[in-house]
Amino acid sequence: MTLDHLQAGNRGKITHLLGEEIMQIRLSSIGLIPGATITMDHTALLGDPRTYTVQGTQVSLRNSEAEMIEIAAA
Amino acid sequence: MSTNAPIRVALIGNPNTGRTTLFNQITGEKQATGNYARVTVSKSSQTVTHQGREIELIDLPGVYMLNSKTDEEKVTRDLLRNECPDIVINVINAGNLERNLMLTTQLIEMGLPRIFALNMKDEADSQGVRIHCDTLSSLLGGPVIEMVARDGMGIEALMDEIVRHSEKPSGTCPTVKIGYDSHLEEAIQRTSQHLTDLHPDSMSPEQSRWTAIKLLEGDTEILGDENDHTQLVENVQNERTTLQQQHNENSESLVLSGRYGFINGLLEEAREVETDTLMNRVNLTRAIDGVLLNRVLGLPLFLAFMWVMFETTFTLGTYPMDWIDAAVGALSDSLNGVLPESLFKDLLINGIIAGMGGTIIFLPNIVILFFFIALFSETGYMARGAILVDRMMHSFGLHGKAFIPMITGFGCNVPAIMATRTIENPKDRLVAILVNPFMSCSARLPVFVLFAGAFFAENAGSILFGVYMASISIALLTALVLSKTLIKGANTAPFLMELPPYRMPTWGSIYIHMGRSGAEFLKKVTGVILVGSIIIWFLQTFPQEIELSQDYESQISTLQESSENPAAHQEITQLKRAQEIEIQQGRYLGQVGDVIQPLFSPLGFDLNASIALLTGFVAKEVVVATFGVLYSHGDEANEESRGLRDSLASSMTPVTAIAFMIFTLLYVPCLATIAVLYKETQSLGWTTFSIGLSLTLAYTLALLVTTFGGGLL
Numbered sequence: 161m162t163l164d165h166l167q168a169g170n171r172g173k174i175t176h177l178l179g180e181e182i183m184q185i186r187l188s189s190i191g192l193i194p195g196a197t198i199t200m201d202h203t204a205l206l207g208d209p210r211t212y213t214v215q216g217t218q219v220s221l222r223n224s225e226a227e228m229i230e231i232a233a234a
Numbered sequence: 235m236s237t238n239a240p241i242r243v244a245l246i247g248n249p250n251t252g253r254t255t256l257f258n259q260i261t262g263e264k265q266a267t268g269n270y271a272r273v274t275v276s277k278s279s280q281t282v283t284h285q286g287r288e289i290e291l292i293d294l295p296g297v298y299m300l301n302s303k304t305d306e307e308k309v310t311r312d313l314l315r316n317e318c319p320d321i322v323i324n325v326i327n328a329g330n331l332e333r334n335l336m337l338t339t340q341l342i343e344m345g346l347p348r349i350f351a352l353n354m355k356d357e358a359d360s361q362g363v364r365i366h367c368d369t370l371s372s373l374l375g376g377p378v379i380e381m382v383a384r385d386g387m388g389i390e391a392l393m394d395e396i397v398r399h400s401e402k403p404s405g406t407c408p409t410v411k412i413g414y415d416s417h418l419e420e421a422i423q424r425t426s427q428h429l430t431d432l433h434p435d436s437m438s439p440e441q442s443r444w445t446a447i448k449l450l451e452g453d454t455e456i457l458g459d460e461n462d463h464t465q466l467v468e469n470v471q472n473e474r475t476t477l478q479q480q481h482n483e484n485s486e487s488l489v490l491s492g493r494y495g496f497i498n499g500l501l502e503e504a505r506e507v508e509t510d511t512l513m514n515r516v517n518l519t520r521a522i523d524g525v526l527l528n529r530v531l532g533l534p535l536f537l538a539f540m541w542v543m544f545e546t547t548f549t550l551g552t553y554p555m556d557w558i559d560a561a562v563g564a565l566s567d568s569l570n571g572v573l574p575e576s577l578f579k580d581l582l583i584n585g586i587i588a589g590m591g592g593t594i595i596f597l598p599n600i601v602i603l604f605f606f607i608a609l610f611s612e613t614g615y616m617a618r619g620a621i622l623v624d625r626m627m628h629s630f631g632l633h634g635k636a637f638i639p640m641i642t643g644f645g646c647n648v649p650a651i652m653a654t655r656t657i658e659n660p661k662d663r664l665v666a667i668l669v670n671p672f673m674s675c676s677a678r679l680p681v682f683v684l685f686a687g688a689f690f691a692e693n694a695g696s697i698l699f700g701v702y703m704a705s706i707s708i709a710l711l712t713a714l715v716l717s718k719t720l721i722k723g724a725n726t727a728p729f730l731m732e733l734p735p736y737r738m739p740t741w742g743s744i745y746i747h748m749g750r751s752g753a754e755f756l757k758k759v760t761g762v763i764l765v766g767s768i769i770i771w772f773l774q775t776f777p778q779e780i781e782l783s784q785d786y787e788s789q790i791s792t793l794q795e796s797s798e799n800p801a802a803h804q805e806i807t808q809l810k811r812a813q814e815i816e817i818q819q820g821r822y823l824g825q826v827g828d829v830i831q832p833l834f835s836p837l838g839f840d841l842n843a844s845i846a847l848l849t850g851f852v853a854k855e856v857v858v859a860t861f862g863v864l865y866s867h868g869d870e871a872n873e874e875s876r877g878l879r880d881s882l883a884s885s886m887t888p889v890t891a892i893a894f895m896i897f898t899l900l901y902v903p904c905l906a907t908i909a910v911l912y913k914e915t916q917s918l919g920w921t922t923f924s925i926g927l928s929l930t931l932a933y934t935l936a937l938l939v940t941t942f943g944g945g946l947l
Contacts, residue, residue: 177487181506183728184487184490186730187491188494190298190731190732191332191333193490193494194491195494199525200521201520202523202524202527203624204529204532204621204624204625204940205529205532205533205625208624208625209624209625209634209729211523211620211621213731215332215333216329216330216361216515217332217333217732218519218520218523218735219732219733220617220620220729220730220731220732220733222624222628222728222729222731225728225729
C-alpha cells in the first residue's frame with residue numbers, strides 16, 4: 161500500500177519510492193527513505209496535507225506526494 | 235596558503251541547523267533567522283579577526299543536497315567548486331544526524347578541508363542522543379566541535395580550530411571514501427579513469443571520483459561541462475543503462491543507497507540514542523500538534539491567533555503611541571514659544587516635526603507586529619500555518635510554501651519577494667511574487683492605524699484584522715485568476731516540508747527581529763520621510779505671494795467692526811474658509827492637486843487625501859507624514875490644537891475612509907518593492923504588469939466601496 165492510505169496513529173515501513181527522480185530525491189532528502197519507519201500524525205481540515213513522523217523528525221506531505229511512497233506494515 | 239591572506243571559510247548546512255545564528259554570533263551581525271527554511275537565499279560574507287588572523291566567513295543558503303536543482307543548491311555548489319574556500323564548516327543539527335549527514339557525504343566526496351560544527355547539542359541532549367565526537371571525527375575526516383550557537387557555546391573552540399586548521403600544509407585533508415554497490419563502484423572507477431585521462435594534471439583523484447559520481451547520477455550541469463567529450467558522455471549513458479538493467483533501480487537510487495549505507499554505519503558507531511527521551515520529545519511536539527493542527531480546531535485557532543496579533547498591535551500600541559504623541563506635541567509647543575516667527579520656524583514645526591512626528595508614533599505598532607511574527611516563526615508555528623492553509627492556497631493556485639513569503643510580506647514586501655526563491659517551480663514562484671505586493675506591509679500599517687482610530691475607534695482592532703483579511707483575500711483571488719489565465723501550469727511543485735519541533739523562543743532572537751524592524755522604520759523616518767516632509771512643506775508654503783480674487787482681509791475686518799451678531803460671525807467664518815482654500819489652491823501643492831484631484835474625486839478623496847496618496851508612491855509611510863504636514867498648517871487658525879485624527883475624521887465620511895484604506899492597501903508598491911520585483915522576475919513586462927494591476931485594482935475596488943458602501947454602513 162502507499163503512504164496516503166496509512167491511518168492516523170498507525171505505523172509503516174517505507175519499502176520503495178515511486179515517481180520521478182527529482183521527487184525521489186526530494187523525499188529522501190527529508191528522511192523518507194526505504195527502511196525508515198513512519199507514523200501518520202495529523203490531517204488538515206480537508207484531509208490534506210498530513211503530517212508524519214519519520215526517524216524522530218516531523219514532515220508534512222500532500223496526499224499526492226504520499227502516493228509516491230510504498231509502505232509495508234511495521 | 236600565504237599567512238597574510240584572510241582564511242576563507244564557507245558555512246554550509248541543511249536549513250534549520252542554526253547556520254545563520256552561528257554566522258551572527260561570530261560576526262556580531264544581525265541577520266534575521268527563523269525557525270523555517272527561508273532565510274539565507276544568497277550568500278553573504280563578513281570578515282572577522284581571531285588570534286590575529288583575518289577570517290572571511292561566507293554564509294551559504296541552507297541546502298539538503300548538492301545537486302544544483304534549486305537556486306540555493308546552485309549558489310552553494312558553484313561557490314564550493316569555483317571559489318575553493320580554504321575550509322568548509324559543515325553545520326550539523328546534532329538532533330537530526332540521519333538527514334544532515336546526507337549533505338555531509340557529498341561534501342566529503344568533494345574532498346574539501348572541513349570542520350564539523352555539531353550544533354544544537356542541547357537539543358540532542360534533551361532528545362537523549364549521545365554522540366561520540368572522536369569516532370565521528372575520524373569517520374568524517376575532519377574535527378568535530380560541539381556547539382550551542384544560540385548561546386555562543388563552542389564558538390571560541392570553533393574559531394581556534396579554524397586558525398589551527400589553516401596552519402596545516404594544504405593537501406593533508408584525509409580522504410574518506412563512501413563505498414557503493416560493487417557494480418556502481420566499478421562504473422565509478424572506469425569513468426573516473428576516463429576523466430583523469432581527459433584532464434591530465436588538472437583533476438585530483440577526489441575531483442575525478444566526485445565528477446564521475448555526478449556524471450553517473452546524470453547531473454545535467456556536470457554533463458554539460460563534459461559535453462565536448464562525446465565518448466565520455468556516451469560511456470556514461472551506457473553505464474547508466476547497464477546499472478539500471480542489473481539492479482532494476484536507476485543509478486541515482488544506487489548512489490543514494492550507498493550514502494545511506496555510509497550514514498547508517500557511521501551512526502551505528504558514533505551515536506547512542508536513549509529511545510525513551512527521544513519519544514518523549516516527539517510525543518510532546520505531537521501532543522501540541524494534536525491541538526494546533528487539529529482537524530477541526532486548527533484553522534479557527536490559527537485565525538484567532540492572527541486576530542489577537544492585530545488586536546494587540548492596535549490596542550497595546552496606543553499607550554506608547556500616546557506618550558510619543560504627547561512628547562512630540564510638547565516639543566512642538568515649546569519650540570513654538572521659544573522661536574521667533576520665521577519661515578524656518580514654520581519649516582521646523584509644521585514641516586519636519588509634523589511629518590516625522592506624525593509617522594514616528596507608529597513605531598510601537600510595527601515593533602509589536604514584528605514581535606508576533608518573530609514569535610510564530612521562532613516557536614515553529616509558522617510552518618504549521620503553512621500546513622493549515624496549504625489546501626486553501628492550493629485551490630487558489632498558490633503553493634503552500636508561498637505562505638511564509640506572504641506572512642513575511644506583512645513586515646516588508648522586499649525580503650518577502652526575495653524569500654519566494656524557496657519555491658522551486660518558476661511559475662509557482664512568479665505567481666507568489668506577483669501577489670506579494672498585496673500583502674499589507676508594515677509601511678501601510680500607520681495609515682490603517684490612523685484611519686481605524688479616527689473613524690472606527692470602537693472596533694479599531696477588528697477593522698485592522700479586516701484590512702489584513704482583505705489583503706489576503708485579494709492576494710488569493712489574484713493568484714487564482716493569474717494561475718488560470720496568464721501563468722498556466724503553475725502549482726505543480728511538491729509541498730513536502732520538514733516541520734521544526736516546537737521550540738521555546740529565545741528573547742535574543744525575537745529581540746533581533748523587533749530591533750531590526752524598528753531600526754529600519756526609524757531609518758526611513760530620518761531619511762525618506764524627513765525629505766518628503768520638507769518637500770511637501772515647501773510645496774505647500776510657496777509661492778508666498780498669491781493674488782486673491784477679492785480682498786478678504788478688508789471684508790473680514792469691516793464685518794468684525796460693524797457688528798457682533800451671529801450672522802456676521804458666520805459670514806466671517808465662511809470668508810476665512812474661502813480665503814484659506816484660495817490660498818491653498820495658489821500654492822504649488824494646490825497646483826499639483828488641481829491636476830490629480832479630478833482623478834481621485836470619483837473616489838471621494840479630497841485634495842489632501844489625493845496629495846497624500848501621490849506622495850505615497852515613493853514609500854507608503856510618507857502618506858501619514860503628508861497628512862501630518864497638511865493638517866498642521868490649518869491648525870494655527872484654530873483656537874484649540876486638534877489632533878491629526880480629529881482633523882481627518884472631519885474631512886471625510888467613514889465610507890470614504892474605507893475606500894481610502896483599500897486604495898492605500900492595493901495601489902502601487904513602493905519604489906523598493908518595484909525594484910526587487912524587477913530584480914527577481916528579470917522582466918520589465920511583469921514589473922509593469924504588477925504596477926498596472928495594482929493601480930487598476932486599487933481604483934476599481936475603492937470606487938466600488940464609495941459607490942455601494944454608503945448603503946451598507
